[in-house]
Amino acid sequence: QKEVEQNSGPLSVPEGAIASLNCTYSDRGSQSFFWYRQYSGKSPELIMFIYSNGDKEDGRFTAQLNKASQYVSLLIRDSQPSDSATYLCAVNIVSGTYKYIFGTGTRLKVLA
């Protein structure tokens, strides 16, 4: 069973701090990794994707991938109350089909 694991939280951080969200996956054949933000009652919104080991930065967001450790993380710098949401980690398992496995999400609360 291919799995993607996330801590459900809530993860509480003060405004302006760095929020660190973590995700582990079980399938070493996983190729691409995605972070989605989901506000309560809304659909997931793609924030970032990463496919190579190392860091990828986009504004206040940095995705980090370590394939050897099967670990992907999302850092949010200068956290804002508007960042309060559930963050979903997803993994693309190609293997001839375009299937995605989602974690259950980490709820982030940014305290003003």
Place this chain on the structure above:
Amino acid sequence: DGGITQSPKYLFRKEGQNVTLSCEQNLNHDAMYWYRQDPGQGLRLIYYSQIVNDFQKGDIAEGYSVSREKKESFPLTVTSAQKNPTAFYLCASTGGRSSYNEQFFGPGTRLTVL
């Protein structure tokens, strides 16, 4: 304005009824997906389709059916065989040929069984 639309936004079903959820995309994406999300849960794959006239079961296909007669459309029918259909249903698509297969979501349909 490209995107994925789902309708209706809210749907109420009586016991024993079949209902159909609509999903349309104008992104020219090849692959389309249906997920179910329950409160506090992640997304579970119901069905997916990589090309027209072809689709595969996901992890929780029992009680659901789909069709893919057009590239733009991937409707989901929730049948009376689905014993606990109350959930948030999300349709998604991906280009398949894009660099990293980013998956984009529609706004969702919230289904409630009365």
